[in-house]
Amino acid sequence: MTGQxxxxxxxxxxxxxxxxxxxLLDCLSEMLxxxxxxxxxxxxxxxxxxxxxxxxxxxxxxxxxxxLEIAEQMAxxxxxxxxxxxxxxxxxxxxxxxxxxxVDGFLEFWRRNDAILRVVDLGAAEGDKRFxxxxxxxxxxxxxxxxxxxxxxxxxxxxxxDVNPAAVAGSLVAMLAAVASHQKGFSSWGVKQAExxxxxxxxxxxxxxxxxxxx
Amino acid sequence: MTGQxxxxxxxxxxxxxxxxxxxLLDCLSEMLxxxxxxxxxxxxxxxxxxxxxxxxxxxxxxxxxxxLEIAEQMAxxxxxxxxxxxxxxxxxxxxxxxxxxxVDGFLEFWRRNDAILRVVDLGAAEGDKRFxxxxxxxxxxxxxxxxxxxxxxxxxxxxxxDVNPAAVAGSLVAMLAAVASHQKGFSSWGVKQAExxxxxxxxxxxxxxxxxxxx
DNA sequence: TCGGTAAGCTGACGTCATGACAGGACAAGT
DNA sequence: ACTTGTCCTGTCATGACGTCAGCTTACCGA
Numbered sequence: 001m002t003g004q005x006x007x008x009x010x011x012x013x014x015x016x017x018x019x020x021x022x023x024l025l026d027c028l029s030e031m032l033x034x035x036x037x038x039x040x041x042x043x044x045x046x047x048x049x050x051x052x053x054x055x056x057x058x059x060x061x062x063x064x065x066x067x068l069e070i071a072e073q074m075a076x077x078x079x080x081x082x083x084x085x086x087x088x089x090x091x092x093x094x095x096x097x098x099x100x101x102x103v104d105g106f107l108e109f110w111r112r113n114d115a116i117l118r119v120v121d122l123g124a125a126e127g128d129k130r131f132x133x134x135x136x137x138x139x140x141x142x143x144x145x146x147x148x149x150x151x152x153x154x155x156x157x158x159x160x161x162d163v164n165p166a167a168v169a170g171s172l173v174a175m176l177a178a179v180a181s182h183q184k185g186f187s188s189w190g191v192k193q194a195e196x197x198x199x200x201x202x203x204x205x206x207x208x209x210x211x212x213x214x215x
Numbered sequence: 216m217t218g219q220x221x222x223x224x225x226x227x228x229x230x231x232x233x234x235x236x237x238x239l240l241d242c243l244s245e246m247l248x249x250x251x252x253x254x255x256x257x258x259x260x261x262x263x264x265x266x267x268x269x270x271x272x273x274x275x276x277x278x279x280x281x282x283l284e285i286a287e288q289m290a291x292x293x294x295x296x297x298x299x300x301x302x303x304x305x306x307x308x309x310x311x312x313x314x315x316x317x318v319d320g321f322l323e324f325w326r327r328n329d330a331i332l333r334v335v336d337l338g339a340a341e342g343d344k345r346f347x348x349x350x351x352x353x354x355x356x357x358x359x360x361x362x363x364x365x366x367x368x369x370x371x372x373x374x375x376x377d378v379n380p381a382a383v384a385g386s387l388v389a390m391l392a393a394v395a396s397h398q399k400g401f402s403s404w405g406v407k408q409a410e411x412x413x414x415x416x417x418x419x420x421x422x423x424x425x426x427x428x429x430x
Numbered sequence: 431t432c433g434g435t436a437a438g439c440t441g442a443c444g445t446c447a448t449g450a451c452a453g454g455a456c457a458a459g460t
Numbered sequence: 461a462c463t464t465g466t467c468c469t470g471t472c473a474t475g476a477c478g479t480c481a482g483c484t485t486a487c488c489g490a
Binding site for chain 1: 379389
Binding site: 222232 | 465466467468469470471
């Protein structure tokens with residue numbers, strides 16, 4: 001499954017090469033956190049990694065290509081988000097617990113990877129299929145679980161027939177992602193982190209079950 | 216209030232100058248719609264506007280500066296979003312109507328300005344105060360109206376005490392913005408535009424009132 | 431131990447964008 | 461026609477981009 005790592009000109013990368021490659025990725029990651037995407041230059045990344053621009057181009061076609069690589073790594077990590085919802089109940093107090101833990105885990109994941117997720121989001125919004133699919137890959141686990149939950153409740157008649165589970169799940173996930181991206185925004189809007197979370201959890205619970213949580 | 220339009224080196228711009236300036240802004244706007252933000256170059260904008268890069272730099276310090284200008288224009292337009300909520304009721308059928316019209320108007324506004332809003336969002340997420348304030352300016356009208364609505368219902372005891380109106384309003388607005396940015400995403404997730412809207416409206420209604428809408 | 435081969439890196443180069451300036455073109459008033 | 465101030469562009473130094481040939485290093489079989 002894991003194809004060999006290759007340079008742009010087709011050579012297979014050995015131990016040393018892979019180390020250099022990874023170092024470049026790490027440095028790029030750092031740069032993305034500290035300066036605007038538009039201002040990230042190959043030459044700076046290379047300098048930071050203690051190598052030359054030519055080396056960068058040996059491993060990646062361009063900055064975008066390297067970003068995709070980082071995002072891909074993160075996406076596989078992101079599969080861990082599934083566990084936030086795997087086998088959880090949405091009924092009664094357990095439901096409130098589920099919602100809270102989902103919000104907590106999701107925000108934490110986003111905070112940890114905010115720089116790269118910003119870029120993925122931008123790429124997806126710009127219509128780039130590669131970023132777009134990547135974003136789906138990251139969010140799919142949560143999205144599907146949520147959609148299943150809604151569909152399940154719907155089958156039991158506890159949620160209206162005319163609700164579209166996929167639409168609701170997608171909207172809730174989009175909300176979580178957007179709030180996570182602009183966490184700082186809220187704090188200067190007079191809403192503290194600690195206050196934000198339970199309110200988000202309530203919205204998620206409301207969206208999934210159609211009812212206020214029992215706490 | 217509207218200070219005279221000035222060039223970078225301090226001269227006041229005359230009629231012809233303002234026309235050129237505006238043409239540059241329009242062309243930049245177009246470029247943002249058709250190519251990734253990272254690849255938008257001053258030289259391309261200038262060429263498209265039938266002028267030279269030097270002219271661009273006479274009116275704007277850089278691409279970012281010009282983007283801020285466009286966004287500022289859009290922000291004043293965006294004040295019209297207030298009307299979507301001005302004096303509306305959230306009770307009974309009227310509440311459902313309100314939610315629907317809010318979603319409709321918001322999505323339409325975002326669709327019309329998606330290119331520039333993408334960039335504003337990115338800038339804000341990257342922590343740039345200027346973009347950040349601009350984003351607030353655009354969303355404030357809707358956000359405040361929503362927060363007021365929630366606070367009002369709360370005062371009447373129809374919404375729980377421990378709900379934070381600002382947090383809920385902010386989250387809902389973030390959701391609307393995020394969904395609008397990734398509208399295409401939903402369609403390839405098997406959710407059509409027409410289906411999306413009522414589900415979004417339901418979520419908004421749920422979030423504001425804590426109850427399912429009566430249709 | 432030695433030489434062959436492929437991996438790994440970089441100096442150097444042509445190309446292009448950036449941003450600054452000085453000076454020419456142009457419109458408006460006299 | 462002449463002056464004045466606005467407006468635009470040719471030109472230039474600087475620096476990033478992306479490519480290539482060629483040098484160095486590591487590995488491996490004989």
